[in-house]
Amino acid sequence: MNNIAEQLNGAYHNIAENCQKLGRDPASVCLLAVSKTKPVAALLAAYQAGQRQFGENYPQELQAKATEMAALTELEWHFIGPLQSNKTRLVAEHASWVHSIDRLKIAERLSAQRSSALPPLQLLLQINISNEQSKAGIHPDELPALAAAIATLPHVQLRGLMAIPAPDDSERAFALMAQLSKSLQQQHPGATELSMGMSDDWPLALQYGATMIRLGTAIFGARTYERNE
Numbered sequence: 001m002n003n004i005a006e007q008l009n010g011a012y013h014n015i016a017e018n019c020q021k022l023g024r025d026p027a028s029v030c031l032l033a034v035s036k037t038k039p040v041a042a043l044l045a046a047y048q049a050g051q052r053q054f055g056e057n058y059p060q061e062l063q064a065k066a067t068e069m070a071a072l073t074e075l076e077w078h079f080i081g082p083l084q085s086n087k088t089r090l091v092a093e094h095a096s097w098v099h100s101i102d103r104l105k106i107a108e109r110l111s112a113q114r115s116s117a118l119p120p121l122q123l124l125l126q127i128n129i130s131n132e133q134s135k136a137g138i139h140p141d142e143l144p145a146l147a148a149a150i151a152t153l154p155h156v157q158l159r160g161l162m163a164i165p166a167p168d169d170s171e172r173a174f175a176l177m178a179q180l181s182k183s184l185q186q187q188h189p190g191a192t193e194l195s196m197g198m199s200d201d202w203p204l205a206l207q208y209g210a211t212m213i214r215l216g217t218a219i220f221g222a223r224t225y226e227r228n229e
């Protein structure tokens with residue numbers, strides 16, 4: 001598991017270096033350690049190396065890990081996968097952030113199920129930025145209406161946008177996301193976050209203003225299996 005600490009330190013180092021070149025403050029970028037399919041031991045190795053923000057894709061896996069690691073109170077869970085109505089409660093109970101909102105109904109359920117004892121759940125709207133038929137996310141045209149509706153919900157806060165561009169489309173996609181983010185903030189000044197960039201394309205995402213980058217493979221190594229829920 002030593003490897004994880006090394007990869008994590010390497011990632012922070014690279015991010016700082018890229019930020020310096022871009023004239024950005026490294027503190028303006030949050031690195032999410034995407035830990036889906038990885039065992040708690042791997043997350044603990046990252047935690048011991050200083051990592052606090054983790055990204056998970058499957059509601060039951062999030063619940064299991066958050067429960068097992070509940071004593072580590074500074075841990076912050078980000079849910080970044082597809083979310084069905086019948087699983088919203090698990091996410092409302094365990095996550096601090098959800099990056100993959102693409103339907104009002106899901107945001108309404110999360111708001112209704114979020115305990116008022118917890119801080120509001122922080123939401124990002126997922127944009128299907130490469131317009132891929134098989135992919136989650138809303139079309140950019142749907143953004144203003146969905147954002148306005150979500151902004152009225154009591155136990156959630158609209159914080160920004162997320163996208164997963166098609167592999168051959170990252171630069172155009174990141175540029176368009178930067179524009180969408182700017183226009184969203186004119187109506188919703190608190191929606192400042194831009195979650196984009198993964199192990200293969202994060203330096204380019206940083207160039208276009210990403211504030212949250214989501215690294216799985218670069219920290220934990222290749223995933224040996226993918227799940228589908």
Ligand SMILES: *Cc1c(COP(=O)(O)O)cnc(C)c1O
Nearest residue numbers: 034080198199214215216217218
């Ligand atoms: C799995 C996943 C990642 C991490 O991908 P890597 O290529 O392993 O860095 C990032 N974002 C989302 C939404 C994911 O599902």
